[in-house]
Amino acid sequence: MTDEETRIPIIKLWDCLLVPLQGDINDRQADMLTVDVLRRIQTQDARGMLLDVSGVWLMDSHLCAVLARLAAVAQLMGARTIISGMKPEIVLTLQAMGVGFERTETSLNLEDALQRLGISVVRHSDAGDDDVVAEALAALGVTNPERAHES
């Protein structure tokens, strides 16, 4: 398989980078990923990186070290890393081995990680409804609905 075929994807998510990991990561992939991540942090001014491992069924001390190094390197460029989606069996095994992530944050899932990076969800009912609301408020001369009733 060529390098291109095995390259781990990096997905832009607002000002963060999402890296979905699957299966195992060999040394070549880890090196390419590190270079790609650094380049993307720089060009996109990314301030957060989400390493999602929900597609990984086994993590040993080597993989933990690879991910910890990746997080350390991202931090040198000012980006905060959160590892999300570790399966319970992985967590329990790492704990039994005394292997862990001392200096890298972990979270239960992507939603939790995004929230910690300051990204939260506002669900709108319909694009059309938002326009109607915006127009009506503008017509009423209300610029800030949160504070409309303050005297």
Place this chain on the structure above:
Amino acid sequence: MTPPVVDEDLSARVLAVLREHLSPLSAALVLRRVKERASTSERLHERDLAAIAREIGPALSFYLPPDQRAPIMRAVLALAAGPRRSSIRVAIERERDVSTARLAARELATEHGAGTLVAQKIATIVSELARNIAGYAGHGAVELTVEAGPPRMMLIVAVDNGPGIADVDLILSGRYTSKTGLGKGLLGIRAMSSRFSVVSGGAGTRVEAAMPL
């Protein structure tokens, strides 16, 4: 030496297979019918294999046509027949063999009735050892053997004829943070194993670890 009969009740595992293909209610009814006709007790054992073989087809015929019955029958019979192998050996020459080794380890452990966490720990030990071989020795093998006991244990042996681990005792004492991460792996394996030994020298390394199944 034939392993002693493991008097495990197969009902739960047969039910799990059935539920992959049938609704919970249908699966329960099939299992009940098989148990009523195949088993002399309330449980299903490996010694009931002949009877299970006779009853599983007819029991499923109420719910599924013949072509859909075949894979389920094969799976249930494989369960009842018991694990076909009690040991495996994986040669470790390159990085991708590490992947092969740990998948094989998980499979073998599961075949012998290990729960998901135990299977995960065994696979992780194998991953650590295989990676060490691929990374430092270049050439070796990992062998897994199910020891009948009792207690039933999974024995993992990793051998290579690499340059050996310098300062094994120092690394295992936990006081030395190895630059390469080799120490962390070995210490982690030892923490999870009920038996553990490392013998290493210029001619190579042999690591043994055992864990209850």
